[in-house]
Every structure is written in structure tokens, then in C-alpha cells.
Amino acid sequence: MIEFYHVYKQYVKSQFALSDVSFSIEKGEFLFLTGASGAGKTTLLKLIFKEELPGKGQILIDSENTNLIPQKKLFKLRRKLGIVFQDFKLLNNRTIYENIAVPLLVRGIRRPTIDSSVNDALALVGLTHRKHYIPAHVSGGEQQRVAIARAIVANPKILLADEPTGNLDTELSIEIFKLFERINANGITVLIATHDDHLMQLFPRRVLKLDKGKLISH
Amino acid sequence: MIEFYHVYKQYVKSQFALSDVSFSIEKGEFLFLTGASGAGKTTLLKLIFKEELPGKGQILIDSENTNLIPQKKLFKLRRKLGIVFQDFKLLNNRTIYENIAVPLLVRGIRRPTIDSSVNDALALVGLTHRKHYIPAHVSGGEQQRVAIARAIVANPKILLADEPTGNLDTELSIEIFKLFERINANGITVLIATHDDHLMQLFPRRVLKLDKGKLISH
Amino acid sequence: MNLIKSTFTNAFKNIFRNKLINFLSFGIIAFTLLIFGIFNYLTYSLDVFIGDFSRNIEAIFYLKDDARQPEIENLITELEENLLVKKVTFKSKNQAEIDFSRRFPELEYALSEFKDSPSPFPASLEVTFRQENNIDIKISTLIKEVEKLSIIEGKEVNLDWAKQVTNIKKFISVVGFFLSLILIFISSFIIFNVIKLNIFFRKDEINIFRLVGAQDWYIRFPFIIEGALLGFVGSVVAGILLFAALKLFPAYAAFMFNIVKGMIDFEDIPFNIFIRLILLGTGIGLVSSFLSLRQHLKPSND
Amino acid sequence: MNLIKSTFTNAFKNIFRNKLINFLSFGIIAFTLLIFGIFNYLTYSLDVFIGDFSRNIEAIFYLKDDARQPEIENLITELEENLLVKKVTFKSKNQAEIDFSRRFPELEYALSEFKDSPSPFPASLEVTFRQENNIDIKISTLIKEVEKLSIIEGKEVNLDWAKQVTNIKKFISVVGFFLSLILIFISSFIIFNVIKLNIFFRKDEINIFRLVGAQDWYIRFPFIIEGALLGFVGSVVAGILLFAALKLFPAYAAFMFNIVKGMIDFEDIPFNIFIRLILLGTGIGLVSSFLSLRQHLKPSND
Ligand SMILES: Nc1ncnc2c1ncn2[C@@H]1O[C@H](COP(=O)(O)OP(=O)(O)OP(=O)(O)O)[C@@H](O)[C@H]1O
Ligand SMILES: Nc1ncnc2c1ncn2[C@@H]1O[C@H](COP(=O)(O)OP(=O)(O)OP(=O)(O)O)[C@@H](O)[C@H]1O
Ligand SMILES: [Mg+2]
Numbered sequence A, B: 001m002i003e004f005y006h007v008y009k010q011y012v013k014s015q016f017a018l019s020d021v022s023f024s025i026e027k028g029e030f031l032f033l034t035g036a037s038g039a040g041k042t043t044l045l046k047l048i049f050k051e052e053l054p055g056k057g058q059i060l061i062d063s064e065n066t067n068l069i070p071q072k073k074l075f076k077l078r079r080k081l082g083i084v085f086q087d088f089k090l091l092n093n094r095t096i097y098e099n100i101a102v103p104l105l106v107r108g109i110r111r112p113t114i115d116s117s118v119n120d121a122l123a124l125v126g127l128t129h130r131k132h133y134i135p136a137h138v139s140g141g142e143q144q145r146v147a148i149a150r151a152i153v154a155n156p157k158i159l160l161a162d163e164p165t166g167n168l169d170t171e172l173s174i175e176i177f178k179l180f181e182r183i184n185a186n187g188i189t190v191l192i193a194t195h196d197d198h199l200m201q202l203f204p205r206r207v208l209k210l211d212k213g214k215l216i217s218h
Numbered sequence C, D: 001m002n003l004i005k006s007t008f009t010n011a012f013k014n015i016f017r018n019k020l021i022n023f024l025s026f027g028i029i030a031f032t033l034l035i036f037g038i039f040n041y042l043t044y045s046l047d048v049f050i051g052d053f054s055r056n057i058e059a060i061f062y063l064k065d066d067a068r069q070p071e072i073e074n075l076i077t078e079l080e081e082n083l084l085v086k087k088v089t090f091k092s093k094n095q096a097e098i099d100f101s102r103r104f105p106e107l108e109y110a111l112s113e114f115k116d117s118p119s120p121f122p123a124s125l126e127v128t129f130r131q132e133n134n135i136d137i138k139i140s141t142l143i144k145e146v147e148k149l150s151i152i153e154g155k156e157v158n159l160d161w162a163k164q165v166t167n168i169k170k171f172i173s174v175v176g177f178f179l180s181l182i183l184i185f186i187s188s189f190i191i192f193n194v195i196k197l198n199i200f201f202r203k204d205e206i207n208i209f210r211l212v213g214a215q216d217w218y219i220r221f222p223f224i225i226e227g228a229l230l231g232f233v234g235s236v237v238a239g240i241l242l243f244a245a246l247k248l249f250p251a252y253a254a255f256m257f258n259i260v261k262g263m264i265d266f267e268d269i270p271f272n273i274f275i276r277l278i279l280l281g282t283g284i285g286l287v288s289s290f291l292s293l294r295q296h297l298k299p300s301n302d
């Protein structure tokens, strides 16, 4: 489902954010991506959804080489993915309900369908009572859960989550991880970047570990 | 140093973000503020630096009732504080160096003094090599460390940190907490909002615990 | 189908989401188009005013005192049959005197001297020519021919003056064109930059839309609609303001200085100007938002 | 001291940090002020033009043919000594005829009739009055007195026309004032909103500055500087453009239609206009950014 072949990424000269990264993830896998701050986790995820381009190497998503996807077709790749961003990337001038509805809106889905999907997602992350708030008016953890809800609302093939529980207490984090497990049980590939060793121990899965841009275990 | 007397806070009708919160923190204390997502931690901190006003109750900072501070004198209160915000609040059109220098600039400190203070702070959080980057070009954990550096750079009397290690790996988190301990050793009061039970166990201190806006232990 | 509806909804919502900047840009556009409209109207009315003057090229042929009636009538018929001529009027010696004192009332004293003697003015033929495009040379030739006739004592022609007037007219329309061009350019520049600012303002939003799978046109469309709408509403408001200004101003002026009322008679505001304003505004909005998008809404990664 | 320096540095850096919006607003301000300058100049030159006309109020007294020389000379001396009178010119019968044929060359034919007889025109006294403020009534009285004298046959006065011209002049300056007022208002509105937009744009930044202990004036100052600077630079550019337009346009026009060169002689652009533009621009910038700040930079919590 996700294959990296000798991928290098350099933002600035003489410094590799990723260097010679190769791995492959099967369809339906559930795995973690870990590493110290600045190791390259976010960069690796960005390469998957083509927000950044690799300096060298090939990346295959669903057997498609991302290097060869023209700008015009990029939305097709993105629609296969559900992404929880490390900085949430919520729209501040829209309510939480509207934020979660955006991926469905851009797919041209009808209002009633959108409504039921969004309400389901809200219930899953426990935010039904915050539906009509704007992101600025809810707590950090609540914002993070909005980001999670938006990532899963459109039934993606692959779920990418970057530090999805950084602002959540242990109890809620476990619940969110359980949610990811349920989603994974439906055949969706799940890749979670996290620092939380404790959580990774509770959910023992395959771990990709980065160290200064190098993949040291996979 | 920080005293709350029957403090209530309501953002919307019939929902209390904080209700009847009373506690007092001595000068030179190091303590944690914890509670589930949405419990009111950030709200409590915002009341301390008067970004929000309490609905009822009195808050005394350094023996001064914040309710009675006029808008024109507010900067005096803020200059006693160093704050790590949950969402970092970095200036995106300035470099990391400039971001950390802002609290010194607004105090009218001279350039050479600013320069040495900022460089010291950068070294403490391990970001000297990212000095000239803008926040958007560094990793989530690095941004968090910039926020920490900015909070400590102006030698505040009180350090407030809202989830300061949410984006950091365990190793770095411990290091940051050790930094907070060293700062505390200089007589600075330190109040840290965190979810991380593991870290709180490693640094056993007094804990203020919130549950749905109520202080259930202190 | 639903996607298109949602796109439109999105476009309109966006306009209200960014009230401030849109209000500002809308105001600026209305202002620019109003200035444009005023210049346009001024050019137009000067055109009309000058048109009135230049419509008639006239020649006056003074007849010798001894010219006989049949000879004169012959000439009149001949001239009337000429395709270049619009009208021929015979003015007798007496009529000439009356006209003269009417035209120069200040010279009453001078004329009173001759009250009893026969009119000192010669009889004349006033010939008005049809003025179509560039037949001036033919008219000149005709005038020269008539002049050579034995019954003609002299002539007086305003052809040179007519040429001058035509030139002024040409000059003013060039100035108007020039000014319009500058104003259109400025309007476009403003809308272009407003859209750019808007894109800049919503950079994060656009990026998020892209990241969750929006197609390019889904992102672009609202901006185009917005540009066109800004231009349209701006021009409608400019039109209304122009109308109000042209209607109210003379009334105000007449009230304040009733002597000059006739001078600023804006009675006939051509409907044309409104249509031109609206087409122009909408067009400018469309084109400049389109250009701004092409330049500033480039995908982040390439 | 250091705080003030840092504030200034910050103010200037801010201007460059928000290049786009400042470039746009600066362009708009320059444009508005340019239009303002053009209108101002047009009013000014119309004023000068009309001033030339209205400077001289004249009266012509026609003398009876039997008026004797000493009587005439008496009257001339008397008039010359009157404080209201600027100049008195005697025109003989012959001079009158020559002047007439010069003034109305079309009437050559009419006059040729009298070539041999004595001039039919009366001799006259042309009196030019000093025109200061509102001495029209006194002049009227004087004219009536002179008219009653036995040697005077009639009179001709352009006093009414002079009044009319004065009225037109007044009217035009009111129009100019009106237009200037509107344009100043629009400029202020634009700067006001640009600053508002700027505040809105930097809301987060301002908030962060407040949170780390900045005083109110430290936040406000850059905006004020920015507003004033925008107004100043905008007006300087507008001035330069105005100068260029007034200098280049006639040259261009003269090149294209050399007949009308005299018509658009912009030789003397008063330096006054530039100073007024700059003072106005800077003033508008200062005041409107000040107002905008007062209205939109309210502390978040109260
Ligand atoms: N501006 C606001 N308007 C309305 N409700 C708000 C606002 N800010 C916070 N709240 C609500 O108040 C409650 C407490 O929020 P707060 O941010 O203090 O929680 P927290 O303990 O910091 O949570 P987290 O750990 O998720 O950051 C939440 O339920 C939140 O939705
Ligand atoms: N746009 C950029 N320009 C320059 N350097 C960058 C850019 N983005 C990231 N980097 C650098 O690349 C390295 C890897 O960044 P990345 O965001 O992938 O780290 P990460 O593993 O996600 O860290 P964290 O856990 O702190 O989020 C970091 O050192 C960062 O400073
Ligand atoms: Mg990261």
C-alpha cells in the first residue's frame, strides 16, 4: 500500500531530513512511526501525501508512483488518505461541524449524507456537544479530536496520524487508539507517528523508528 | 504568589469551565496542573495572565488582585510571567531568534544584552542550529522548544507552561522538565499543565487536579 | 451537480466570511468606476456640445447690389440641387440690417445714424452644407466655384473653424480614451491585488482544502465568482452614484447659484454609460481575478 | 531611549513585513491623491482663467457728436481722479471705426459702403474700474451719475457680465471644494480601512506582543507611523505623477494635434499644490490610522 525506495529528502543543503529510507507497508496494516523530535516523522508523512517531494527515490502509494502524479490528479491521491496533522490545520472561520464536513463537501457529497457522516464522526471522538463551536473556542485536546474526526469522516483507504494524542490525557489517548484499531479492522491501513512509548507498549505493533532521518528499525 | 478564591468561569451559559476553584501557590513552588481534555487547565492559566476574566471570585498574583489591574497596567503583570502556550503562539514572519527576542524587545532591553540572553535560551532548548529558521520550517517539537525558550528568556518571576512536552519524545521531555527544575531552583515559581502521568511520576510534586472545571485535589 | 451547487454556496459564503477586505475592495472599485463614469460622462457631454457646433458648415455669399432676381433664383435652385448642400437661405438687404442689430445690440448707436437711408448691408445667400465624413475638399471646391460667379461680391466661410472644432473633438475623445485606459488599468490593478491579498489571506484555508482532496477548480471558482461579483456590484453602485451625482449636483448648484443653471444641464444621461460601466466592472473583475489566480495560486509543490 | 529606537525599528520593519497590503494601500492612496491633485489643479487653472476675465469691469460712455472738447477733457480728469476708476481712454469717431472693423472683420462688406462719408460711429470714453471686494454698488452709482451728464448720448456696461463671471468663479471654487472634500473623505476611508485590515491581519501578532508584556503604545506606534508614512509616500508619488502628467500630456497632445497646443498650456504648476498634497496625505494618514486604531485595536478582554 505504501512503499518507499531509497528516499532522500533535504530541506537545506548538507542536512538530510530523510536519508535512504526504504520500507513497505501492506494493505490493512496498523503501525507506528517514532523517533526523537526532528527525526523526520512529519517529513516522511508529507512525502506520502505529496506535500513535499523527495529529493531522490521513489514512493509508491496504492502501487502508484507519486513522482509521476501530475498536479491535476493530485486530489485523487489525497482522497485516498485521511490525515491528522500535527498542528491540526483547522479552519478558524468555520464551526467544528463545518470543519469535519469539508472533506465531504469537496467530494461533492449530498447534504443529508454529509450530515449523518459528520454526526457519526463527532460522536466517535466525543464532541457532539461542541458541534457549533469554532476551533478557537474549544480546548487543545478538543481541537485535536476535531482533526481526528475530519481525517476519518470520508472513509479513507489509508489513515495517517501525526502525533494524534499529544494534547490528550492517557485515558482519551487509549480511547482514540482503540478507535484507530476499529478503523483498521475495516481493512484501512493506519500509520501513526507518535512519541508516546507508553501507548506503543499498550498497543504492540510494528514500529518504524527514525533517527536523524535514517530508518533504524522497521 | 498565586491565589485563587472561589473562582468561577463560564464561557457559555449553563456550562462552567471552572467552578469554585480555590488554591494558593507559594513563591518558589514547582507544581503540576492536570485533568482530562477540556477539564479547564488552559482556562485556569488564562485567568492568571488575565487573558480571560473570572465570572466570580478573586485572583491574586504577587499579592495583587488581577480584577483591579487597569488595562494600561496589564503589561506589568505580564512581565512577571513567562508563558508557554499550548498552541505555541509563534510569530510566523520572524525567525526563531527574533521570536525568542520579542519579550526582551518590548521591555526595551539593549541589543547586546538581548543577543546573549537569546543565545543562552536557544542553547538551553538545543535549537542553536535552527536560529535563523522561521517556525514553519522546523518540526513540531522544535516549535514547542522555541515557545519554551521564549517563556524563560526574560527571567520571569512565574513560569506557566501549558502542555509544554506534548510534541516531545520522552527523553527530551525529561530534559525540559529538568530545565524547569533548574529554573525553579533559582526561586522562580513554576506551574505546568500536563497530561503526562509518566512524567509526573518521574517528578513527584504537588498536583492540582481538575475535573470538569472542579478542583478535585490540590 | 451537487458539487457545483456546493461550489457556488462556498463562493458566496466566502464573500461574507471575508467581509472586511471585500467591503474595502468593493468600495475602492466603486470609487474607481465612479471616477471612470464621471470622466466618461464629461467626455460624452463635451462631445455632444462640440457636435452641435461642428454639425453645420456654413458659407455666406454676399450678393452684388446690381444682381438681378432671376440670376439669384437660378443660383439658389442650382445650389439646392447639389448633394453637398443641405439648405440655402436668401437674406435681403433689410433682413441683413435687422439681423445685424439683433446680433450686435451694442452697436445700436452706430446703426442709428443710418436709420433713414437704405440698408448699408448687402443681400446674401446662406448655404449650409451636409457634413459627412471628409467631404470638406468637395465643399471647398464648390465654394470656390460659386465665388467666381459674377453676381457674388464676396464670401465668408466657417470651414476652417469647423476643421478646428473637429480637431478639438478628436482631441477630447483621445483624452477621454486615454483617461479611461488609465482608470481601467488602475481598477484592474486594484482588483488583481485584492484577489492576491485574498489568496494570501486564505493561504492556509486553500492549503487545507487541497490537503483534504479538493480539485483545483473547486478552489479557484470562488475567487473568480468573487472577483466578478466585486466588479459587478462595484459598477452598479458606481452607476447609481454617478446618476445621483449628475442629478443632484445641478439641483444643488441651481439652488445655490441660480444664474448658472443652464450651464450644467445634465438632463440626458445616456443609458449607455451604465451598461458600459457594468460590463466593464464585471469584465475587469473576472479578468483580473483570473490573472491574479494564475499568478498567485500556484500549487505549493513544484 | 532604547525602547523608542526599538519601536521605530519595529515600525519600519513592519512596513516591509506586510509588503503586499502596504504596496496596495500605498498605490490606492497615491491614486486618490493624484485624482485630488488633478481636480485641484483644474480648479486652480479655471480660477486663473476666469480671474483674467473678471479683473476688468468696464463701461463705455458714448459722447454726443456736439460735445465740446473742454467738456470732454473735464469729464476725463474728473473720472481719473475718482478712486474707483483705474483708467480712462478717449476714443475718437475715427478710432471707433477702425476698432469696429478690426473687431468684426466679417462686416467689412457692410462698412465698405461708408468708406468716403465721415465715420458713423460716435466718439466714446472707455472707463476701467478697479475691482476690489464688493464695490460694485459704488461703481453702479458712479456710472449712473456720469450717464446723466448732458454730453453723454448712451452707455454700455459689462457690469452684469462681470457679476455673472464672478458667480461662475464662485461656483467653480465651491465645486472644487466639494470634490476635494469627497476625495479627502475617500482617502481617509481607504487609509482607515487599510489600517483596520492591517490590524486584522496582524491580530495574532498584536495579541502575542500583548501577552509577552508589550505596552499599548508600543503596539500602536508602528501603525501610526505606518499610516503617516503611507500617506506621505503616497502624496509624494501623487505629486510626481501630477507633475509628470501636467508636463507630459501637453507635449503629447501638442505632438498629436499641434493646433490645440495653446489650449492646454500647463506652464505654471503652482508649487503650492505639491505642499498641499503632501501635508494632506500625511495628515490623512496620521488621522485615519489614529482613528482606526482607536476603533479596532481595543484590548481583547473588557
Ligand atoms: N472561548 C471559549 N468559548 C467557549 N468555550 C470555551 C472557550 N474556551 C474553552 N472553552 C471550553 O471550556 C472547557 C475548558 O477548556 P480548556 O481549554 O480550559 O480545557 P483544557 O483543560 O485546557 O483541555 P485540553 O487538555 O484539551 O487543552 C472546554 O470544554 C472548552 O470547550
Ligand atoms: N520546511 C523546512 N525547511 C527546512 N527545514 C525543515 C523544514 N521542515 C522540517 N525541517 C527540518 O527537518 C527536520 C525533520 O523535521 P520533521 O518535521 O520531519 O521532524 P519530526 O520527526 O516530525 O519532529 P517532531 O517530533 O518534533 O514533530 C527537522 O530538523 C526540521 O527542522
Ligand atoms: Mg513532526
Ligand SMILES: [Mg+2]
Binding pocket: A139, A140, A141, B041, B042, B043, B086, B162
Ligand atoms: Mg488546554
